[in-house]
Amino acid sequence: MIYRIDVRVIAPVRDTEVTDRVADAVRTLFPNAELREEPGRLVADSHSMDAFSERLHEQEILDTARKEFFRRADDEGFTFALKKQAAFRGVINFAVGNPDELGDIEVQVTVHDPDVEGVVDHVAPPTEDGTPVRPDE
Template structure:
């Protein structure tokens, strides 16, 4: 199935931070993102979440990801925030509640094809007892 998506990643860059390090944090989770430096932040655009999805499987946090995605989903896409400190380590950690002092990485996903729910199912499939559910196993 072909997925047509636009991923926009916005990462605040504090005065105390090295811009390249923040760029590394974004690239750790979105390796194909094209970064642009703007005053006080980095903005990155990508068209794939494959590596992000692989990381969700590796970290076994598909359920957490689904919750985070659906919490801010609408007909056009979904958004979520990530802890910047974890991203430096290449780890996905969803930010819920107040951003920490470095600010959270904001991710906005616009889904053109298929629909939003089908794309979320692709990136972070439903699970049973922590394991991805394959509809073909039924």
């Protein structure tokens, strides 16, 4: 199966933060992303969530990820937010509720092929008793 997606990562950079450190946090979770600096934020574009998916598997938070992806999904894609402090440590922690004082990292995924559910299943497959289950295998 071929997956075609556009991933945009937007990370606010506060005056008290070092831009390179915020860039490192983004690159840790999205190592293939091309970063650019804009006033008050970093914007990164990628076409892969493979490293992010690996981290979800390592942290064993696939069910949480699926819930977050589908919570803000539509026919075009899905969005989610991540805690910046956790990303500095290379840890995925979904941001829910009030934004952190440093600002949350926003991730926007536009799906071209196959469809939103197929991409979510690829990035964070459903689980059974905590073990990933791939319906297409």
